[in-house]
């Protein structure tokens with residue numbers, strides 16, 4: 013059974029419900045006054061609840077389908093981090109650009125090419141399940157090229173409250189360090 017990002021999220025967030033369709037500006041303004049006094053445990057819980065571990069390595073845990081986020085503190089301001097999370101397709105990390113395949117019958121697929129050779133193209137189209145494979149015959153393919161849509165789903169913050177998002181940002185930017193100045 014292939015779980016959609018929404019299912020994974022819903023399972024992890026049992027007890028929580030949709031909060032709102034966050035705008036970048038709202039959260040960015042909240043973060044701009046500083047991330048001091050945040051809660052490490054809640055941040056870590058949000059990282060799991062948001063499904064981030066499914067695709068990202070952080071510290072010694074997590075998947076490898078997306079970039080390792082451990083060093084984020086040295087790379088992003090809170091605003092830039094929020095933008096990466098909320099608009100994953102705006103700037104797709106070049107090492108993780110999926111391939112978009114259009115078939116002659118009009119169907120389309122997007123995923124990571126795991127095998128290209130002989131007369132088949134084999135893709136992983138579900139990053140939540142790295143073992144999932146979709147295979148198509150080369151002679152069914154109309155065109156293939158880099159996708160403009162990130163494999164990372166948008167809207168992952170929409171089941172979090174503002175305070176929870178702030179704890180998540182502090183957690184990511186701390187690099188999993190409970191002693192970081194962000195935490196009380």
Ligand code: HEC
Pocket residue numbers: 059062063064065066067068077078079081093096097100101103104105108109139140162163164165168169184
């Ligand atoms: C289904 C897999 C998946 C999930 C779930 C996911 N991501 Fe991603 N994420 C990716 C992939 C793949 C990329 C690289 C492509 C891109 O830049 O959009 C990425 C990129 C990023 C980047 C930019 C990193 C860089 O080096 O460019 C950040 C920051 C990020 N994700 C944070 C998160 C956070 C925080 C969560 C949880 C709330 C999350 N992601 C959930 C797959 C995922």
